[in-house]
Amino acid sequence: xxxxxxxxxxxxxxxxxxxxxxxxxxxxxxxxxxxxxxxxxxxxxxxxxxxxxxxxxxxxxxxxxxxxxxxxxxxxxxxxxxxxxxxxxxx
Numbered sequence: 423x424x425x426x427x428x429x430x431x432x433x434x435x436x437x438x439x440x441x442x443x444x445x446x447x448x449x450x451x452x453x454x455x456x457x458x459x460x461x462x463x464x465x466x467x468x469x470x471x472x473x474x475x476x477x478x479x480x481x482x483x484x485x486x487x488x489x490x491x492x493x494x495x496x497x498x499x500x501x502x503x504x505x506x507x508x509x510x511x512x513x
Contacts, residue, residue, distance in 0.1 A: 423494045426473060428461045432487055436480055450479035 437447055448458035452475055460466040468476060468489075477488055 423496060425467050425492045425494065426489050427464055427467055427492060428476075429488055429490045430462050430464070432483070433462065433480070436483060447476070447479055451475040 433447075437444060444458050444462065445455045448455045451458070451472060453472065457466065461468055473485070473489060477483065477485060480488055
């Protein structure tokens with residue numbers, strides 16, 4: 423199973439570079455500030471529609487810049503996590 427999560431360091435760096443608060447990002451994506459906090463902390467995973475809205479709000483960043491894909495192997499009731507690292511863009 424694959425989960426898509428926010429790349430916290432990239433999003434925080436990019437919003438700071440743009441002088442944009444996370445509340446502003448949430449507003450542009452059409453979600454609450456509480457929900458963006460849950461996404462940034464990794465407690466929640468964005469839906470495909472929300473990923474598209476976040477990507478639009480942070481253009482010209484790409485999907486690979488903003489999101490991290492994590493692969494989970496399900497063995498019975500246990501979940502084993504293995505992370506795929508996505509390169510962080512440098513300016």
